[in-house]
Structure formats: structure tokens, C-alpha cells
Amino acid sequence: MTSNKRRFPYGLLIILALVIGVIAVIVWFKPDPSAAEPMTAAVSAADNDSGSSMTAMSDPGKGDEALAPQTSPFTTGLESLPRSLRGTDVDGEIIIDENKQLVVTEGLRRLFDYFLSALGEEDEATIYARVESYIRHHTPEPAASQAVAIFNQYVAYLKAIPDIEKRYGNLQLQATKSGQLDLNAVSQQRQDVAQLRQQFFAQETIVAFFSSEEEYDDYSMEMVRINQNQQLSEAQKQAVRQDYISRMPDNAIKANIEQQANLGELMARTQEMKAKGASPEALYNMRRELVGEAAATRLAQVDQQDANFDQRFQQLQSQKQKVLAQTADKAQAQTQIIQLEKQLFDDAERKRLAGYAALKKNALE
Template identity: 70%
Template sequence: MSYNRRSPFLPVVIIAVIIAITVAVILWFKPNNSSVNASQSLSATDNNDAESRSINMANPSNDAGISPNQNNIQFATGLENLPRSLQGTDVDGEIIIDENKQLVVTEGLRRLFDYFLSALGEEEEAIIYARVESYIRSHTPEPAASQAVTIFDQYIAYLKSIPDIENRYGNLQLQATEKGELDLNVVAQQKQDVAKLRQRHFAKETITAFFGAEDEYDDYSIEMVRINQNQQLSEAQKEAAKQDYISRMPDNSIKANIAKQANLNELMSRTEQMQAKGATAEELYNMRRELVGAPAAARLAQVDQEDADFEQRFNQYQVQKQRLLSQNTDKTQAQTQINQIEHQWFNEAERKRLAGYAALQQQKAADTN
């Protein structure tokens, strides 16, 4: 099955009024893509084969479940005979302990769980549980090892409960108002229910470590939509409100990433505007240096030069191609000569771009006309 690790949370797709914001930053009620897929797979396993091979993750030693030992599953480190999707990869995540060998819960511990859970569909629950427990105990002293295993039990129970909330609220992607705007009251209620679910399964410090960063992203995303949907604000007022919200965010990596994305959007917009006005390479470099720094500006200038070189060769290629097709009655021979030109003028990566680039140029010409 497909199981991607660490992606943003709750994609919200609504109509054109806010699609640019929602596609970019609204990622709702999915701890991450991997966690959501895991919760769906775990739920399906419970329903389809509960008696024969499900694990009572909230209490693995419970007689209702199948412990690793009952299934005769034994690992030394948890890394033996990895499923195909994990072969050749490095274990993601971390296990941190303090000077007293107590577990320090971090977001990296959750990534570690998700790394092994990504094999759901290739391996049964019991095998994955045995892998995780063996990995933890082979890399971690007590009491931190048992503390980490306990949190893994809690995490699995949490993932199994997530589909209930998702089913209760249905597809948020389709829940929009008559104006085509996202119903933020529904979003807030689902967020509240997820928060209550987390409180039932985890200690406060675990909730903060596992979900704090994405909650901050969620809050930012929701506020951006709220501002964008406020019909009482002008575009300038909306932009000012967004900047004010960002300025009040804690100074951390999340704020830095948001600022970087804002700079990237500004960079793309200003580059298009300046190029349309015939800006020189020096003018573009100075603008980019101001937004993203000198090293990035230099790399972008190099990309501009490479693009210009490619476009020049492409235009010459198009002229030659049309000449060969119009003058040669033998189309097969003409295509052979065209192929020879392609191999002479373009490398392999550039040749793959030719058809798409030609279509793009045609579209631009049609738009201009």
C-alpha cells in the first residue's frame, strides 16, 4: 500500500476563491499522511481479521490480542528481513533519554513509529509491533525502553480511533458554504474532537511533542483562510492582517518556514513582473539578493542563463524541424534527421522537455493572440 511519511495535515480543497491558500497550507486532521494511512489500515485489520491476528495495542499483553511471542515472531533488533518498502532506507526518527535513562518524548519518536508503520499492508500488525518493540529495546536502556513501548501502544490506539472522527464529519473537502467558502465552524469542531481524543490517549507532554508543530501550522492555515474569507476587508487589509498574525507567531522553525514560503511567493511574483518589463540580469539579481540572499540569487541567475541557452537552441531546433518536415516528402527520413538534431543539440534531460516546452510555447502564443 502507499504510505508517505511526514506530509502536512488535512488537505482542504475548495473553489477558486481560496484554492491557492488551501492547496498550499491547509492540511487538516491527519497527523500526517503516514499516520492517516496507518489508522485506516489498522482499522481495516481490526474489522477484517480481528479474532485471528489483531493486536490489542492499548494493552498488548491482553488475552484478546496476539502478542509477538504468541505469533512466534522474534527479532533481535527489529531490522531483520525488512519489507521491500523499507529496504535500503535509514530508520527515521530518534529515541532520546536523559541522564537518568528516562525517556525524553520528541517529535522524532513519532517519526520512528511512523517509519515502521509505513509497512502496513506489507506486514501484519503483530510483525510491525514486534519490530518496533525489538528496535526500541535493542537501542534503549530501561526504564526509557518500556516508556517508549507504552507510548507506541497509545499511538496505535489513537490511530485506530481517528477514522471514527473522520467518518463522523465526512469529507471536509466537500463541506463548503453556499458561497464556496470553507465552514470554519465545522473545522473547529473536528479539531476539538481530535484534541479530546489525544487527551484520552496521551500525556500532555507527549501531545505537545507529537502534535505541537502541526497544530501550529493548522492554526496558521485556518487563520489565513479566515482572513481570506472576510468580505469586510480589502485585499490590502487582508495582507496586513496576515502579516500581523505571522509577526505574532513564536520565533521558531515554523515561523521561519512560513516566512521563507512567503519570500518564495514574492520572489516568483516579482520575477514575472520584472521579466515582463524587460528587467536586466543585474536588476533581477539585486531583487533576488534582497529577498533570498546572495547565494540563492547567484544560483537563480545561473538558472536564468541555462534557460536562455535552452530556449535559443529550442528555437533553432524548431526552425530546423519545420524545414525538414516541409521539404522532405519522406516523413520517416525527416523524423530520423530530426532525432539526430535532438541528440546533437540536447542532452537526455533536455530531450524529455522538448514536447512539453513546445506545448507551453504554443499555449503562450495562443494566449497572446
Template identity: 70%
Template structure:
């Protein structure tokens, strides 16, 4: 689902500069799945999406989910979905055991996040009714009522989070005089968040909802500690990073962290191999070994798209220069009209926005190359 209006969660993961690139390496299991039937154990959590929710929750009053409100508005919870959810599949899952008791998983949190992402398009009370209807349509009792209760707790927890954020502000900006992250403030904020969670959830729910997120935070903080250690050489820091990762439990979180750790090497190798004229097959094999086949294929697709754009850009620049050189024989306005038509023929709306910046980059590279 795209265009989720979600604020930055109280998470230390913001200190990872390469977070945007890391999204490439998430497993395909992160895709939204329509759970039209309640699953029973055993089940595998499909993703570790650290989704966060809009602070719009903190500006309104809590609208508790009730059977009356949901049944009077929805049957399945999927009727008349808001624009941002149309055409998407319901993310998350509801797991029950053989006694029809709810088994809390990270997938349940993703299910809540999926519907709550529509805040701003729908009133809070409508979303509550939608969520309860969806749960009761797909889940037997007593698991259904248990899930509704946890949803109410989850929303109350999310509404309380901004107060902690307000107390600490942007920790990324509150650096020490040497420009380093204040790890003491980070640790205190994390403790405050942990205490808040304990007010709303039992320990199994905390582990299920936030366990993977906490693992990422632990990793991120440890990497910052290593980077800020003035007593260690670069080689020692690299060894310390590898040692920390090697001691992590073997799970999906570790696999993703290892992919992140390989990012720097991936970028360096890619640049070196392209400079040497490496074939697409050679690049794919190198990337597959570092970050896995799905990410390698996505990066290969990016290469193909970039190559296609470069080819069209070269064609565009050639014809543009020809039109400009002929402008003496026609008005400047006529030449610009033809150039605009050329842009529309060769590029889509998004690509046209890149043209000026891309041309400047090409010029910069040309002047800096001997």
C-alpha cells in the same frame, strides 16, 4: 523516504493551496537520520514533518507490541527492510534523561511514522515487532518500555481517527453557499480530534507529538478567516496577516510560516525579474532574503534544470521539424521512428512524458505574446 502511503491527516493544513510548493522551504533537518545511539538531554527536535499514516491501520486488529514477538523475529528491527524503506535512513530519535526515563519528542513520533509507512508491504504484527526490536536495541530501561507503550497508544489513536473523518467528510468540499470554508465545522472537528488525543496521551505527549501541527492549523485557520472577511480591504487583510505572524513565538514553526507567507511575493518578484532579464545571482539574492539560503539554492537548481531542459527541447523541436519536412522522401513510419529515437537520446523517461504538454504550453505562450 519516498512513496509513503499515507492518507490526508485530520489537519486544517489542507486548506493551504500552496502546500506542495511549501515543501521546498522545509529546513534540511527534515532529512532522515539514523539514530544508532540513544541521545540524552539536551536535544533539539530536528524537523516539523507533519507525517500522517495509512488508514490501513483502521481495517485490521490492533497487534500489541510484545517482547516475545519482537525477539523471535528481529534483533535490531532493521533486518530485511521492505522495499520502500531500503536505502533510507531511520527518521526520528529516542531521547532519554539522566535517569534513563523517556523524554517524549516529536522525533519519537517521526520514528513511529517511519516504520508504519511500510503498512501494505508488511503485516501490522511484523511492523510492531520491528519497532519494538529497534526501540529495545537502542534504548535502556525503563525508557524502552515507556516508548513501546506510547507506540501502542499511538497506533490505537490512529485507528480511531478515521471515525472522525467519516463524521465530517471532506471539509474542503463542504463549503458554505458563498463558496467559503465552514470554519464552524472546522473548529468542531479539531475539538473532536483534541478530545480523542486526550483519551490516549498525557498532555506532554500531546504537545510533543502534535504541537507544531496545531500551530500550523491555527495559522491556516486565521488566514482563512482574514481572507473570508468581507469587511476588510486587501491592504487591511495584508496588515492583519503580518500582524498575526509577528505575534507568533520565535521558533522553527514561525520561521517556516514566514517563509510560506513570503511565497506569493517570491513568485511575483521572480516573474518580474526574469521578465527584466535578471541574472541568476540577482534572483538568488532576492530569494535568499525572502525564504533563506537553502530554499534559494534549491530554486536556483530548478532554474538550471529548466534552462537545460529548454535547451534540449529547442534542439528536439528543430530536428523533429526537419525530420517531418523530409517525410515526403520517406514513409511517415520511418520519420516517427527517428523522432522516437531522438526523444530517447535527449530526454529521460520522466521528461518524455512532459513533451506533449510542454510543446502545447510553448505554443500557447507564442500565440498570446504580441
């Protein structure tokens, strides 16, 4: 079965949809940290041990009462999954301590999002029953009821988020018409979202569910602020960016940001060096410095494969021109060209030919 990591389409910061190229990549490499601090006992999302159903309890530190268990059509929560979830692994985790108390992690939020992603295929009542059944089947009390209570709070929070987005949406649109993002409006929006979270969650839940997201948002805003600073040259902007990243806490987020920064630099420097006719050895040394020896070796192999493909492509083009010049019958010429393609390329490579020819043509224009 393939892993499936889904997010309920709640609105967060419009910033990630508006920022320019260097910021837009953040969504792509944002990590999915499923690991929590070691606990005495843990219940995985894929664990099949069943737990008991008891009276619902509230989120630790909150007085909100969760909904009492209702009669459910589900036992495990995985019966008759909607089409979009079939053939996937349940994402997320439920972790408990030695006293069977819930340990709130970002993985719990991912678990909620996994099931909520089917909204539209299933109605809310069905999804709620499915999630509660899944939690109670896999989790002992009191952790099960604590998780159900937080799920109810999370759903209420997601329903409240669009009101904040509506208040700031037009401001963001107007601010970006000139190509500049209104960072003051974004900051105020983030404050409103933070206040909303305080209304629905205990502080430990806020930290577990949103701390990584907040760190990425901080990074995103700082990158936009640097990019919009007209007093800095491009070289100075790059230096400030690197300084900001160097001062970030040493964690998975920083590692991913550094990796992405290295990949961006790798692509730019590779293109520049190839344009200047750099030797394979020079390319290898540059890549090893940026992404390590193993990656540099793989990239060198890709270069060799690309060079070999290009050589055979040029051979095909030369022979193709001869066939077209010497054969008056177009159908016969096409048959010969197809035979040439089969001689020079395997089936997978032949699928690349049309696209590769278009790229070569565009490069010459």
C-alpha cells in the same frame, strides 16, 4: 541509503485537504524537526547499541499499563523488512536522560510512523512485534518500556481518530460546496481531537507529538479566515497575513512559513517583471532582497541556461522548417531533423524538447 520519512495515514484536520492554493503548500514545506533539547544521553534511531528487556512501564504521568513483552520473531526489529521499507533509513529517534528515563520527542512519533507505514504489507501483530523489538534492542530500561507503552497508546489513538472524522466529514463537504470552509466546524473538530489526546497521552507526550502540528493548524485556519473575509481587499489580506506571521514565535515553523511566503512572492514578481521586460540586473536585485544573494545567483544562472536553451530551440525550429520544405522524402527529413537535434542538444536536453515545444505552443494560443 536514502532517508525515508513516512507518516501512518491517520486523519488529522480535513482543513489541509480543503483549503485553497495558499494554504495547500503547507504540507509541502512542513518541517521534520528531529532535533531535541540537549540531553545527557541519547539513543538515535540508527544506533545499534542493544538494551535489556524488562517489565513494561507506562507513559510518565499516566496510569495506563503497557502490554508485557511477548515472544517475538525479531531481535533488532529490522529483520526481513517489508518491501516499502527496504533500502531506507529508519526515521525518528529515541532520546533518554542521564537516568535512562525516556525523553519524549516528535522524533519518537516519527519512529512509530515509520514502521506503521507498512500496515497493509504486514499485519498489526507483526508490526507491533517489530516496533517493540526495535525499541528494546536499541534502548535501555526503563526508557524502553516507557517507549513501548506510548507506542500502544499511540496506536489506540490512531484507531480512535476516524470516529471523529466521520462525525465531521459530511459537514465539511457541505460547507465547501459554496467555496467557504466552515471554520466553526473545524474548530469543534479540533477540540474533539484535543480531548481525545488527553484520554490517551500524558501532557508532555501531547506537547512533544503534536505541538508543531497544532501551530501549523492555527496558521492554516487563520489564513483561511483571512481569505474568507469579504470585507478586506487583496492588499489588506496580504498585510494581515504578514502581520500574523510576524507575531508567530521565532522557531523553525515560522522560518519555513516565511520562506514559503517569500517563494510565492518571488514567483509572482518574477513572472510580472519578465512580462514587462525587466533586465537581468533588476531581477537579480529583487531576488536577492527576497531569498538572499546565493539563491539570487543560482536563479540568474538558471535564467541564462533557459535563455541559451530557448535560443537553440528557436534555431532548431528554423532549420527544421527548411528541411521539411526542401526534402520531399519524409523519412529522410526526419533523419536530418534528428541529426540537427543531436548537434544542438545533449541527450538530457533532447528529452525536454517535446515538452518545451508544447509549452511554447500553448503560450502562443
